[in-house]
Amino acid sequence: MLSSWRCDVSALDFVRYEDPLDILLRFTPTPLRARFRIPAATLFVETNDFSLLPALPLETSSRRIPPASLNWKLVRDPDARGLLQNPVMQLTPQLTVVAMGVACLLAVDHERRELLCFLGPDVDPHTFQEFLVPLLCRLSTQSLENPPSESAPGLNEDRADA
Amino acid sequence: MMEPGGFLSFDLLRRRVMGILSPAAAADPGFWNSRLLPISVGVLGTTLGIAPLHCACLDRHGAGLLVAGNSGAGKSTLTAALAERGFAVVSDDWTYASRLNGTLVAHGLFAPVKLLPDAIRFFPELRDSTPSKTLNGEIAHEIDPSRLLRSQWKASSVPKWLFFLERASMPGCRFLPCPPSHTQQFFELNAEKLPAELPEAARTRSAIIQRLSSCKSWILRTGDDPIRTAAAIDAFLLEV
Numbered sequence: 001m002l003s004s005w006r007c008d009v010s011a012l013d014f015v016r017y018e019d020p021l022d023i024l025l026r027f028t029p030t031p032l033r034a035r036f037r038i039p040a041a042t043l044f045v046e047t048n049d050f051s052l053l054p055a056l057p058l059e060t061s062s063r064r065i066p067p068a069s070l071n072w073k074l075v076r077d078p079d080a081r082g083l084l085q086n087p088v089m090q091l092t093p094q095l096t097v098v099a100m101g102v103a104c105l106l107a108v109d110h111e112r113r114e115l116l117c118f119l120g121p122d123v124d125p126h127t128f129q130e131f132l133v134p135l136l137c138r139l140s141t142q143s144l145e146n147p148p149s150e151s152a153p154g155l156n157e158d159r160a161d162a
Numbered sequence: 163m164m165e166p167g168g169f170l171s172f173d174l175l176r177r178r179v180m181g182i183l184s185p186a187a188a189a190d191p192g193f194w195n196s197r198l199l200p201i202s203v204g205v206l207g208t209t210l211g212i213a214p215l216h217c218a219c220l221d222r223h224g225a226g227l228l229v230a231g232n233s234g235a236g237k238s239t240l241t242a243a244l245a246e247r248g249f250a251v252v253s254d255d256w257t258y259a260s261r262l263n264g265t266l267v268a269h270g271l272f273a274p275v276k277l278l279p280d281a282i283r284f285f286p287e288l289r290d291s292t293p294s295k296t297l298n299g300e301i302a303h304e305i306d307p308s309r310l311l312r313s314q315w316k317a318s319s320v321p322k323w324l325f326f327l328e329r330a331s332m333p334g335c336r337f338l339p340c341p342p343s344h345t346q347q348f349f350e351l352n353a354e355k356l357p358a359e360l361p362e363a364a365r366t367r368s369a370i371i372q373r374l375s376s377c378k379s380w381i382l383r384t385g386d387d388p389i390r391t392a393a394a395i396d397a398f399l400l401e402v
Contacts, residue, residue: 021355024205090171090180097180099169107171 016078017048025118028075035059040141041068049076051125054133070140072115080105080120084127093148096139104132110143170198172205175359179206196304197297199271203258208356208363212269213259213370216352219252219268219319220244226268226319227399228257228377230348231327236388239281240327242305243392245313246285251275252319259321259370266373269318274304275311284389287311323399324377330385335394337382342375349374378402 017028030046036056037043047053052074085101097107103120115136119128170181179202187193204214217230218241227249229237238254245251253270260267276296281303282288287310291303307313324345330336349371356364384391 019355021353023354026357027355088169088182090182092173092178092180094176095171095173095180097171105169112175 025075025077028077030073030075038137038140040144041070043070043072043140045072045074047072047074047076049074052076052119052128054136055129056133056137068144070113070115070144072117072136072140074117074119076121077118078121080118081122082120083122084131096143098135098139106136106139108139108143110146110148113143115140115143170201172202174206174209174357174363177206177209195272196274200256200273200297203271204256204354207258208354208367209360211260211366213349213367214354215257215259215268215349215371215374216255217257217324218254219257219270219321220249221252221316221319222249222399224320225323226252226321227395228268228321228324228374229327230324235327235329237327238276238278239284239388240391240395242275242277242281242285242307242311243388244395245275245307245311246389247392247396248313250314250316250319251307252316259374261370261373266321266370267318268321270316272315272317275307276300276302276304278302284387285311321374321377323402324374324379325382325395326379328381328383330383333385335382335384335386335391335398337380337398340379340381342379344381345375345377345379346371 017025019027022028028048030048032048032050032053033044033046034053035042035044035058036054037059038056042059043056045053080102082101082103084103088099090097094111095107095109097105099105103123104117106115106117108115117132117136119132123132168181168183168187170179172179203212207214215228215230217228218237220227220229220241227244229240231237241251241254251270252268254273254275256273258269258271260269277285277288279293279301288303288305291305291310293301293303296302296304305311308315326340326344326348350368353367353371356367382391382395384394386394
């Protein structure tokens with residue numbers, strides 16, 4: 001069980017964000033930003049919680065950013081209470097969505113090279129670093145290595161099927 | 163709302179909803195009407211040319227009456243009181259407006275009318291109903307006006323009148339004409355934020371709100387109970 005990986009929750013220094021016009025937390029400020037390096041790419045990470053900055057090598061070189069890059073937006077959601085549950089996935093050529101209960105919902109948009117992840121307060125830093133960061137890296141690498149084919153329906157498709 | 167393991171994801175750019183539901187939830191009309199459809203249209207509607215508006219909508223002989231106001235103003239109890247006076251109910255809390263061949267149309271989703279437990283003072287019919295936890299966490303009666311009140315559902319209506327409901331400390335109802343700018347400002351300020359990636363959706367929503375602002379609009383200040391207020395509205399609409 002994934003939930004058994006939980007450690008004691010340490011004090012988290014995220015700021016509660018409440019805006020009645022942003023029910024889905026799409027505009028949660030994520031002012032903490034850094035560049036990291038994984039074998040396949042450079043990651044641009046932004047978050048609203050220091051403890052969600054991944055323990056990965058920083059990308060510090062001043063060379064031009066290689067084309068293989070991915071944006072991660074990691075949002076601590078103080079209302080998403082609960083522990084991680086077994087993952088449930090939804091897959092399309094453009095999207096991979098993974099839910100691990102209320103406490104963790106993440107999605108990778110392969111076309112836009114974006115990864116968005118909401119994490120509840122009960123997902124502690126240890127669980128995040130030891131379990132979730134490797135998962136996010138794996139999803140990112142897969143996304144970069146297997147981009148959606150040009151023939152797959154995507155953003156420019158006929159939207160009559162909506 | 164969702165059973166363990168079930169979840170929905172909304173892809174606004176590609177206008178798709180994906181969901182994992184249990185067979186029981188998928189077969190439950192109440193779940194579709196009071197949860198899944200309102201959420202789906204609320205989240206995805208703006209990308210489909212539908213503007214979710216925070217107001218109730220009632221219909222009389224094809225003419226739509228919108229009732230807007232801040233949370234707690236009493237929109238739902240007034241909606242129920244108007245329903246008892248013969249208005250058909252299109253929607254209680256959220257109305258979905260779109261343009262159809264140049265005409266503004268307000269749609270409902272047959273979502274139940276929510277009445278707080280103290281509404282039993284005005285609607286004794288509620289004594290046989292059990293309050294439950296609603297989508298926004300409130301404890302409320304969720305009623306079908308066609309069963310509990312002397313009313314019927316209507317899927318859509320063409321908005322003609324618009325009231326902004328405000329509570330007053332003095333008894334009586336006052337109808338104060340309000341300019342189109344008030345309507346526009348109210349609905350723009352109460353609309354959910356949209357990502358920059360959806361400029362067309364934002365433009366469409368603004369155009370719908372602008373169109374809505376051409377309805378005859380009043381600020382309704384009432385110190386009366388919902389039954390009396392509904393009677394005052396009824397009488398007022400016969401004169402305008």
